[in-house]
Amino acid sequence: MGHRRASGWLRSTLAGDRPPTTRPTATGAGDLIGFVVAAACVGALTGLTAATFRLALTGAGGWRERLTASAHGHGVLGLLLVVLAGAACTTAAASLVRRVEPHAEGSGIPHVEAVVEGRAGPGRFRILPVKYAGGLLAIGGGGLALGREGPSVQMGSTVAVIVSSLARRSRADLRLLVAAGAAAGLATAFNAPIAGGVFVLEELLKSFHPRATIATLVASASGFAVAAPLVGGAPDFHVPALPGPRLSEAGWVLLVGVVTGLLGVLYNRAVLAGLHRVDTGRWPVEARAAVIGACVGLLAWFGPQLVGGGDHLTQEALLGHGTLPVVLGVLVVRFVLGVVSYAALTPGGLFAPMLVLGSECGLLVGLVAARVAPGSAPEPAALALVGLAAFFTATVHAPVTGLVLATELTGSTDQLPPMLGACAVAMTVAVVLRSRPVYDLLTDRAAARSVA
Structure with a gap:
């Protein structure tokens, strides 16, 4: 029985x-x-x-x-x-x-x-x-x-x-x-x-x-x-040996917090705007997905490294590799591509794309700092790691997770103090701008669709 x-x-x-x-x-x-x-x-x-x-x-x-x-x-x-x-x-x-x-x-x-x-x-x-x-x-x-x-x-x-x-x-x-x-x-x-x-x-x-x-x-x-x-149980990303943070570098760290905070707010709004456009549009689901897939295929033809989850892009940023024009281009392309990809309504998460945007954003500030204050600026790779944690915090409003995730992903604890400061600033920017956590916004949508 x-x-x-x-x-x-x-x-x-x-x-x-x-x-x-x-x-x-x-x-x-x-x-x-x-x-x-x-x-x-x-x-x-x-x-x-x-x-x-x-x-x-x-x-x-x-x-x-x-x-x-x-x-x-x-x-x-x-x-x-x-x-x-x-x-x-x-x-x-x-x-x-x-x-x-x-x-x-x-x-x-x-x-x-x-x-x-x-x-x-x-x-x-x-x-x-x-x-x-x-x-x-x-x-x-x-x-x-x-x-x-x-x-x-x-x-x-x-x-x-x-x-x-x-x-x-x-x-x-x-x-x-x-x-x-x-x-x-x-x-x-x-x-x-x-x-x-x-x-x-x-x-x-x-x-x-x-x-x-x-x-x-x-x-x-x-x-x-x-x-x-x-x-395997090893960290997903490798970070080079980085010098310990110095108080004189605090201004650049705070700038990473401000920039990632603003970009995180914009990203949340862009993702929701893309979904709203999809929900109110008249295109059949398969037709819209076909167009998006074809565009991604076209991008893959010219820049195969730009498509997919983007772990390799995050890794390159955490190594401090890149020039200002290239990093800025990657940041813009991946921002748009992430929003468009999510609008295809296929299975797939937001974490990995956010890691790309956060690390590229931090790297961009690091490269600017290296030009403006050579010799006294933080390592670009260090700011890339800081940006990874701060952008996640700005979008998800989960600073503890951001700090722990960045640490476990890289196995690096040297940059925890600047990460903490940047996460605090990024969170403050998001709250001041009245940006809700991205998963709260998406949960409201999921609950409404479940009832419907």
């Missing part, structure tokens, strides 16, 4: 029904142990899923790069092939979302936040395969300027829904496990287990309640442990 009931719950979840609410949240030691075991299972399964997604995404990106390189030997026909490939991959990803699972659209973090807040249902199991396949098509094949972390987070939350249903957890516990799955997904996406947990507690839950903290940290740790043998 018990087996038949469990099977029924799983079938209900796979079919798209909400997990049953069978009992209130218990508080005994036995229940807490069961809850911790469930969180560990969520983390482990999410780590496996997100790690294979990350590896597959690398393979898909390599295929796109090889196709573009070989196509250059065939002139106009090669150009047409690259453009059509970008259009086809992006169209397929958008069609999967529209026809199979609309909740798999975009980053996925806003939908997870709406679920955690109780403003939307947990969604259906098919979010996971649509997010997985759609992300590979859009980011890997199509080259859209989107990140792997959004799909990883939402796939983790879907894993949590299934585990919660099988374990007969209460609805309150389900929401906590959904948040825990999100932490595990982010931890795997960036090899950043602490940042994964902190982001969920600071941004999604906005609480450090003991039960929430336990679930989040356990899932993040178990996800990282399972994923590390597959993707």
